[in-house]
Amino acid sequence: MVDPATEEIDLRGELTRLVSLAWPVVLTQLGFMGMGVVDTMMVGRLGGDAIAATALGHSWSFAALILIIGVGQGLDPLFAQAFGARDPDRAGREMFRAFWLMGLMCLPMVVHHNLAAPGLTLLGQPAELVDRASQYASILSWCVPAMMFFVVLRQYLQGKGQMRPAMWVLVVANVVNIAGNEVLIYGRFGIPEMGIAGCAWSTVFVRIVMAVVLLVLSWREFSSVIPQWRESFSWSELLQQAGIAVPVGLQTGFEVWAFQASIVLMGWFGPTAIAGHVVAINMCSVSFMVPLGISAAASTRVGNLIGARLEFKRAAWTSIAMGGLVMTVSATLFVLIPEYLALLYSPNDLAVVAMATSLLPLAAFFQLFDGTQVVAFGVLRGAGDTRVPSLASIFGFWFLGLPAGAGLAFGLGFGPRGIWLGLTLALASVAFLLLFRVRYTIARGGFPVE
Template sequence: MRGDSGRRYGSRMALPAPADHDAPPRTPTPGQAWRTELAATRRLAVPVAMVQVGLMLMGVVDTMMVGRLSASALAAVALGNLYFFNVTAFATGMLMALDPVVAQAVGARDHDAIAHGVQRGVLLALLLTVPTALLMVPSAAVLRAFGQPAEVIDAASRFVWLSIPAIPAWLGFVVFRQTLQAMAQTRAIVLTIVIANVLNAGLDWALIFGHLGLPALGTDGSAVATTLSRWAMALLLLAAAWPRLRHALRPWLRDSARPAALWRLARIGVPIGAQQLLEFSAFGAIGLLMGRLGTVAMAGHQATINLASLTFMVPLGVGAAAAVRVGHAVGAGDAAGARRAAKAAMVWGIGFMLVSAVVLLLAPRALARLYTPDAAVVAVAATLIPLAGIFQVFDGLQVVSLGVLRGVGDTRVPMVVNVVGFWLVGLPIGVWLGLQRGMGPAGLWLGLVAGLAAVGVVLGLRVRHRLAGELRRLHHA
């Protein structure tokens, strides 16, 4: 079956050049190879970062639109979006197993392995839909347990419930996105995100406020708009990228559904999902602790974390590019190319965050005023933004390192490093400084700095260790 499907499949599918590993007529000099790698990483990282910003922008538009209704409506939608992404973080991370699996298969020019990887990714997304949806059901009880304001819980819970139908679409979109990124094909993803953002804004306008003859649904309208936009995102991406994806999805290979093979793919993805969930929840825990310090502290924290999240999109894109470039090199058996790709990603990711850090350290008050005219909130944010500047560099180091390690298929150690760094270093230090030593918001953020520094440095050392050793391709068949 495997050999026959490979002949049929391989005869029709055109693969992109994986990572400049197809031997050129002349062997490039080390300097030429380095410049080529820097350029290739940049070309892949920029659109991936744009996609991340676009996904973030959809939530921003939701909250801005409902903010015209009332402060409680704004809080409800923000809380609903936060709940959705925290609950789906594990499933999304699991599907990132496609990064090394598909990228290494592309590097090896292994058509069967690409098809198996994508088809198993689709099946895994469908299997993950059910438990993810079940975790959405008790949203009201969970929000009450975490002491959220009573006046927003009902609306936030309805937002979550109305978002449940979007789960298979969201996870399907992730499968297609990771596959296309692994093939270094990003144009269709960028186009899809642009269209989805326009659609989401238009649906928000119509369904929240009751335009175009539609009923005014308020916060419920925002949830319906987001759900419809996520379905549009998945279907648009599948349609726009069908020339690239169709040979990975058709014909359906019978052994793609073998439980043992699905389990091997899941074993690669589970640590990635756990790492994402642990990181998301650590930042969420700091936010909940910040709420104990009052509304002003919480507002200053939200402004700062939003600013840091925007700058983080660039190294996040670089990390995704690193997973692809390193994966291509490993699949092609090019250890030197894998090391070169890792170094190029570090240069771009850390270099950008150094520039970002300088800006945050030099202009904290000006940046804070972009978010609010409230003098008290500006004062809090102005103390936190320089701390965000410090952790920028470590944040860039950790996310690029994660991408490199994902490219070589190393997912378990990063999960352990995240547990120790965020939960055994960062949070305890933040609680001690912020709540017990009376340093308030700055103390909680110093905990974040400590946690990120620990994670970033250890993962950077892990990258150095892994790339110095033998690099073997993953096999999940």
């Protein structure tokens, strides 16, 4: 019987296959966003300072965790191509090798979490927030190993085309998160009220639960490759894996850090500019979850086909077209009804609404390029091409987009819109560079990982 994951199919079949892979990932990513929204809402009852301190602590933590997530995504070609070649033992060795790689990253990540106080002080954050924010980040260091385990196992399953286990884990996680926050933030069932520290401990517990539940749901797959752990450690093969995965981690990190830097730049225009910017970014983030899911699907599909020594051109271009089409819908809404969308976020502050409304038409172009580049990156990741695309992304954001945005905003008087023009320029340049790279990679036949 032909494995559907590695079968060459027509356009309609390709669309069906990609959608079946993408939708659970989209819901998983929305689940992650949902936990953040719930945390903000439940901490919000403690006042504005509590929200600000939690946001600072989370931002400090996420600046490091994004590297874990990115390196995990960089494992996609290793897993997908191994499963495409019908070599589960090789995929198992890569999984246990990834645990070694993540283990080497663990200590620096924990240290980073515990340096929040001097780090936030150095960045000029308000002293009245730094103490609570640093406590929040320090507590989150306890879940770094669980987060690493979850990410590796999730990517292993995605390489096999099993996207749903992580989705169900996020359903459980959101329920546990609400209950944990209620008990630990406000004090219930004899447990003392802990405030934002309770929110942090709830997050630690939830992430441990996520790792355990994912292991339980995938125990059959995991246990079948346990014997491979004995052959997993090899310095040469570990370095080879790092050479594929770490560039993706750096690319993901530098992209997220670029958006964090844009918030700092926007802050020089005052709190209204920051608020409007955050509203616009949040709307872009919600719609971005769909092409992000398509990107994961494309990475798995392309990797499976390359592993099976089959043509992947149709899968590559179909997925990129899907990403562009989806973002065209959200871009149209940003152009046609920007004020209405902004009012959903800030109905009581018309200055923030006006700022967000002025940015959303620019966000429409931003969306088109963002959807294209993230799916193209997924295609290239699945094909085993990670280093050149990562350099293209870093160049687009840090050597082109951010400097241009700062120049337009402060030098040429464009104001906050200048920063968005810079971000749009960054995404446009990355999108075009990656499209050319996709053409080259298709012509080359991919970068098979042996």
